[in-house]
Amino acid sequence: MSEYHAPLRDMQFVLNELGHLDQVGALPGCEEMAPELVEAILGEAGKFASGVLSPLNIAGDRQGARWEDSQVFTTEGWRKAYAQFVEGGWNALSCEPEFGGQGLPRLVSALVEEMWNGANVSFGLCPMLTRGAIEAIELRGSEHLKDTYLPKMVSGEWTGTMNLTEPQAGSDLAAVRSRAEPQGDGTYKVFGQKIFITYGEHDLTDNIVHLVLARVPGAPEGVKGISLFVVPKFLVNADGSLGARNDVRCVSIEHKLGIHGSPTAVLAFGDQGGATGWLVGEENRGLEYMFIMMNAARFSVGIEGIGLGERAYQRAVAYARDRVQGSEAGAKSRDKVAIIRHPDVRRMLLSMKSRTEAMRALACEVAAAMDVAQRHDDAAQRQQAQAFVDLMIPVIKGCSTENAIDIASLGVQVHGGMGFIEETGAAQHLRDARITSIYEGTTGIQAADLIGRKIARDQGQAIGLVIERMRAVEAQLAATDHASLGRIGAALGQGIGALQQAVQFIVAEFDGAVAKVSVGSVPFLELFGIVAGGWQLARSALVAELRLREGSGDSAFYQAKLHTVQFYADHQLARASGLAATVLHGGDAALAMDDAQF
Amino acid sequence: MSEYHAPLRDMQFVLNELGHLDQVGALPGCEEMAPELVEAILGEAGKFASGVLSPLNIAGDRQGARWEDSQVFTTEGWRKAYAQFVEGGWNALSCEPEFGGQGLPRLVSALVEEMWNGANVSFGLCPMLTRGAIEAIELRGSEHLKDTYLPKMVSGEWTGTMNLTEPQAGSDLAAVRSRAEPQGDGTYKVFGQKIFITYGEHDLTDNIVHLVLARVPGAPEGVKGISLFVVPKFLVNADGSLGARNDVRCVSIEHKLGIHGSPTAVLAFGDQGGATGWLVGEENRGLEYMFIMMNAARFSVGIEGIGLGERAYQRAVAYARDRVQGSEAGAKSRDKVAIIRHPDVRRMLLSMKSRTEAMRALACEVAAAMDVAQRHDDAAQRQQAQAFVDLMIPVIKGCSTENAIDIASLGVQVHGGMGFIEETGAAQHLRDARITSIYEGTTGIQAADLIGRKIARDQGQAIGLVIERMRAVEAQLAATDHASLGRIGAALGQGIGALQQAVQFIVAEFDGAVAKVSVGSVPFLELFGIVAGGWQLARSALVAELRLREGSGDSAFYQAKLHTVQFYADHQLARASGLAATVLHGGDAALAMDDAQF
Structure with a gap:
């Protein structure tokens, strides 16, 4: 069974030879981003992806996450891998240095993210969601919230979640019904049920920081009456130690087509009198904040698609080199050849390869623009870059994921009958990829x-x-x-x-x-x-x-x-x-x- | 959970209003095929599909077939359903009357087949394979083989299989290594391992009749040295009763992406001294015979694609009518509407519907030509129809199945997040459909x-x-x-x-x-x-x-x-x-x- 290998050569081509690293390296705060350092980072990330995450991918699929009496147990080996991930500083890669992050430009962290997803998308989802929650708190959280949560979320000691969906509110968040009642002491009591919460409960860390959409009393109908709250699994004492268990429980996890290693939780808030929550920013502006996170998350899901496409391609190429079947079209010799010699197999492989490389190059163009939009000295440059980013995010998200599904399906096809047998691993990529065109906005x-x-x-x-x-x-x-x-x-x-x-x-x-x-x-x-x-x-x-x-x-x-x-x-x-x-x-x-x- | 309903109105449109039934009804042996009779047959088949097969479909997926000590147990309820299927005469529908079949034209039996596949493709595979085996014996079997096997295979009392694939011989049958040694008494001893044998072992019937490709001693290399044998699971006594257990064992069944209800067997022939087999037709012409069966089977797999497309469409429409989310684009009212009102959902549904109907109409054009090719008085007409059938079979097989995969994937997409949850049922159609573009020739x-x-x-x-x-x-x-x-x-x-x-x-x-x-x-x-x-x-x-x-x-x-x-x-x-x-x-x-x- 072949493990994932980071496509370092193509990544370096995109970074260095398409000019992105030059552009980003010239931005304030990115002066250290010399090609040699970036190469070293990508090399180390590639080793972690191949050596630690990839070997756990199939177990994550077969064994999956397991729910038992409100607790969720991840696949054997995942706790250790997550601890190594945190210890290696990988979680803090793209976060702000102020709270312990390494402040890597998005251009570089996007490629590292591609590796996590290529090696083990179910694992990669956990830090991806944490990063979204970090961004929301960084952006609009009070100093209290920032001090309390960010250092441990940036390091990865605690993880974060995004709680948007309810049974009647999927694509249409205007229909959110969860409610939050102010307690007069700066806290709220949060009530409601949230579904499809990625890593909403797990055993990787001691605490989980939920970001939850809910309505305060008297809030306007629709999307203009939604507020955003921080609701931790365990309350945090003034000294930073963990306090009482909060009133949020994992009612069940879903039985899904793919990403079995990633627990998808149903969370009940407030069944025992109300979950204690803290408002992020102002009341009734929650959707606006959530959309900032969501745009980042949408880009990340696009990156998932690229990682999955690359992985499916690698597996298919390995099989096509190995599998001997039939003789070559148009050749004089009737000797049996590896199927990579067959024109239709080459067509499938090049379709997979060319689309993956196209999406990678495009995503890096957008990631570099994100860095410009965030860091450039000149406001006009920042604005123009942001307009490009805003335009392209739905394209990166929509097209990378639809391509990933099709690429993974071609990967099954290259394997012939073996592709339909789960042991081969090709089918898992198709099952895993199938969610990417749905979550974070279909x-x-x-x-x-x-x-x-x-x-x-x-x-x-x-x-x-x-x-x-x-x-x-x-x-x-x-x-x-x-x-x-x-x-x-x-x-x-x-x-x-x-x-x-x-x-x-x-x-x-x-x-x-x-x-x-x-x-x-x-x-x-x-x-x-x-x-x-x-x-x-x-x-x-x-x-x-x-x-x-x-x-x-x-x-x-x-x-x-x-x-x-x-x-x-x-x-x-x-x-x-x-x-x-x-x-x-x-x-x-x-x-x-x-x-x-x- | 919605059950399958046969698309009788569209089937009747294709039969009666596109002129196919008129054409086929004029052929010798089809004089009874008046629209009223055909309508009655389709109506009854539709009831069986909805009432008996469809309710077992999800259980077949979840529970699947189970292997234990060389035996295979089908999903609970399948034995009873199969018995009803046989009792209702459904297995004999398209078979020759000489051996107890009802001799229905292919035009009509194709639509009935679409129903079995739409309701429960894992179930439908069993009679599909039996029919292929019947055709091979009818076509080239000796009188002894015909008399011994056909009546019970036509009725469905025994089932049949096609044993082509070996680990090194998938798309390339020239690489078949199984061998058959003549015993001088008209029988052969068959040795070898076959994989991917659909319903190669099961508990639905007392006997299973395997059709097996193998090489006789001294046979030429490649495809010109392959012969076809009948190898029953139990030998048959002269009086038709079952005799000794033959030397063929089910070593294991595969863990597959889909069609879990259909056991995919690894069969070992001859581990205990040789499985007794009987030659079909002449030595070294097995591939030619197998290809006749295979063409019929390829058409049938195309029909599977149509049934699966229809099923995925029905489930998606039901969900789209039911699921309320968001307000209507361009409408003044901001009231929430069922998602069937959303333009992109309509696009997906019409993409599913239009392609399914296109493939159904095209398959019926080809099925009618099959009837002309088989039954027309005029040899020139028969020949011209056969040329059309030969041309179109790869198109029916290839395009219906590729469409089915895409249609089933769109069906998941229409369901949004719910489509990724296995309980919904949409994902099963995608998993089941994924094999159709692979087996019987990619x-x-x-x-x-x-x-x-x-x-x-x-x-x-x-x-x-x-x-x-x-x-x-x-x-x-x-x-x-x-x-x-x-x-x-x-x-x-x-x-x-x-x-x-x-x-x-x-x-x-x-x-x-x-x-x-x-x-x-x-x-x-x-x-x-x-x-x-x-x-x-x-x-x-x-x-x-x-x-x-x-x-x-x-x-x-x-x-x-x-x-x-x-x-x-x-x-x-x-x-x-x-x-x-x-x-x-x-x-x-x-x-x-x-x-x-x-």
Whole structure:
């Protein structure tokens, strides 16, 4: 059974050769981020991912987390691995130095995160949720909350959760009914039931810090009446030691299709008189705070998709090299060959590889912009970077995850009948990946956010700037006399044209015909993701061709990159025109159907 | 938890209004197939599917089949259901009357089969495999084999299996190593291990009749040295009673991603001195016989895909009607609505519905041709129908199953977070569907068969005739002044154009550049499936528009059909040009990659 190996070569290519690390290294507070240090960090993270997390992945799936009398026990070996994770300082990587974090730029921490998810996505979810909770407290928590919780959450001694969903309130958080009653002493009593709480209960740490959406008395209806509370599993004494058990219990955990190692809890708040909670920020502004966390979490789920895609690809390649079956098409010899020689297997592998690399390069482009938006000296630069980040987050989340599902399914297919046998491990990746397009906002929710808030609202301005950058790369490709680059440029140009056509349609029609435009929202998201991934791969191809021309070594890597981009152009960018046609014309029939006619 | 309901209205539409039952009813031996009788048969089958098979589906998944000391125990309730199945005469439906079958045309039995698979695919596999074994014995078995086995296999008192795969011989049957030694008395001793044997061992019947591929001494290497044997679990005495236990044991069953109710056996033949077997037909011609069965089985797996797609769709629609979340896009009211009102949910549901109906209509076109090929008085008609069937079987198998996986995955997505929880049932459909694109020949194998044996070999003649029929429908659409039909016709026309372009490329390049063409084989299969499905839906739209114009009642059904076809044109046919471009240009990069560069 092959273990995960961090794709360090491609990560370094994206960091160093696509210029991201140069850009981020020039930002205030990132001066130490020399390529050698980053390489060392990624190397160590890769060892931890391969050596500690990856070997636990299958056990996490088979044994899973276990609920017993309000307690949840993680898979054997996970407590030890989590302790090593904390001890190694991995939890604090991207957190603010003020509370003990290492303040690594998002560009670097995103790649480290990809490794955790590639090695063991069920494990990776725990620090991912903790980080979201940390951000909310950092951003809007009182000094008391910051001092009490952040140092131990940053170190990983305690974990954090996000408590949004209730049975009647999933995608629609306006329907949240949990309530919080002020006690006059600065605390609240919180009551309600929350479902789908990732790591809502576990045995990895002594305390768990829940961030909970609830309504205060007299709060307005809908999303404008939701407040955010900190509700710890154990109350914390003034000296920082643990006090009384709070009134929050894990009623059960879910029996899920995948991510079995990650307990998904049903939490009951207030069954014994009320769970003690502390308000974060102001009353009735909870959703706003939660959305800041959620955007970070959405990006992280996109990274999950990339990690899972990489893992599924690695397993499929290993099998394809090993499995001997049939003879080679068009070859004179009838000798049996490894299936990696079969054209259709190569197609599947390159489809997996090219999409994973496209999404990785695109995610790093966005992560670098996050660092600029957070750290740049110039406010205008920060603002422009933030607009790009806001635009791209639904694309990273929606497209990486939909790609991951498809890539994992192709991974099963490469294995043939063995892919359907659980022992092989390929099926687990498909089962694990299947949640990623659902949680932290389904693909439909991402697509609605994209066409409404991110494109129609600014009349296509932000995406217009991205399209300009894409056109510049197209022009570079057109200016070469390299045949493959020329074909890639032509395919990219057609893709950009299709994207522009779709954007114009959305901007023109959104206000007057939002339902019709919305039918095409997911096809549009897919179109944008394909072209944006193509843009980044096209940049990669330009670099690879230059390196090959320079003869600066590692030609196998650059040659493979060129082939991979060419494949993507022929197999992915080729889909752009059809998707644009669907966006433009595909709305009427879906709306014309009477509900009863389905 | 909703149970499966047979889609009788759409089945009757396809049978009666697309003209298939008229055509088949005119064939010798099908004179009794009046619409009323067929309606009654389908109605009764639908009741059995909903009332008996569907309620056992989830238990089959959760409890699964269990192995203990060479024995396999099926899920509680399955023995009784199987007994009812046999008692009701369902097993004998499509078998020859000579051995007790009811001789139903394939057109009708295909729809009944869709119901078994829609209700409970793990159950449906058992009679499916038995039917394959019956066909092989009918076709090439001696009188002794026919008399001994067929009556009890036709009734369902005994079941049958297909034993092809060995650990080193999956897609490549040339690598089969099991051997059979003649004993001089007309019997053979069979030795070897077979894997992935569906219902290779179970407790539903007293005997199991294995059809086994093995090599006789001195047989040629490769596929020309494989023979086919009947190896019963229990030997059969001259009076038909069961004799000694044969030397075949179930070593284990697989732990699989899905179809848990269907035991997938590892069978050891000959560990105790040799399993007694009887040759079917002539030595060294086993693969030829097996391929006749396999073609029938491939069509049946395509039908599985349709049943699973229908089931996933039904569950998703039921949930979408029931689940209230969010308010309606573009509506003035902010009242919460059922999610079936949301544009993106409607898109998902119509994607599921339109593809399922396209595949059903296409499968019935092929099933009717099977009946013509088997029964028509005129040899030329039989031959032409057979050529069409041969061409279409990889398309039915490959496209229905790939669609089924995608449809089941959309079904999970419609359910949001609940789709990932196993209790909901949506995830089971995805897990069950995932095998269909693998067994009885992966999609890659279907695509290789399609472009090589079915298109390049006859220089595109058979597919040329299909394209002519498609063009005739396009002309009919173009001749109306109905706006929607006109748009459907235009989309179909573009799809046919793309298909023709791809066919010309394959015919021109196959001999000289088989590997390059093969990279595009699966995209081509998908292209052909999309356009062929569009052809059948376009026919459906013409009928629906006529009925609406006539005002002959049931306008809701016909209106829905029109919308469904329009949706398919905008969302599926729109993909045709991109797929053709991939077929034409997508081969080079995949072949240029060095194996080590993956």
